[in-house]
Amino acid sequence: MDLSAELRDRRKAANRTIASVAVDAGLSVPYIANLENGRGNPTVAALDRLATALGAQLQLTIVDETPPAAPAPSVAADLLAASPRAPRVIADLAAAQGATKRSVERRLTAAIDSLTELLPGDPTTADLDRLLDLLLLADKT
DSSP states (O other), X not given: OOHHHHHHHHHHHTTOOHHXXXXXXXXXXXXXXXXHTTOSOOOHHHHHHHHHHTTOOOOOOOOOSSOOOOOOOOHHHHHHHHOSSHHHHHHXXXXXXXXXXXXXXXXXXXXXXXXXXXXXXXXXXXXXXXXXXXXXXXXXX
């Protein structure tokens, strides 16, 4: 997980300024701006206050040092990579939602991958195009 992107995406999704989050979290604007830009080394207490200010809950997990297994291949990632249309739609959705293209792509990939459980086979390019159309239509309402 990219902490800086997560903080920025949550703040933007809540239509909040860095200043308003800083006030609620009791932290300085430069401190939060640095965290959102990938700089700084936040304490657990600061992260907890930021999570609370953003309407979230901080969860910490300690895991074994065993390296994680390689992720399963994603049908969605392959579809998105092959689609000439997907990058434009992702950019449009990111701009409309005040999110990063990376976070929209990550959520879109997860949505497509979850659809594989409901479809009789792997999603196709036509399925991706239908989903992109749906997202664009929903964004305009």
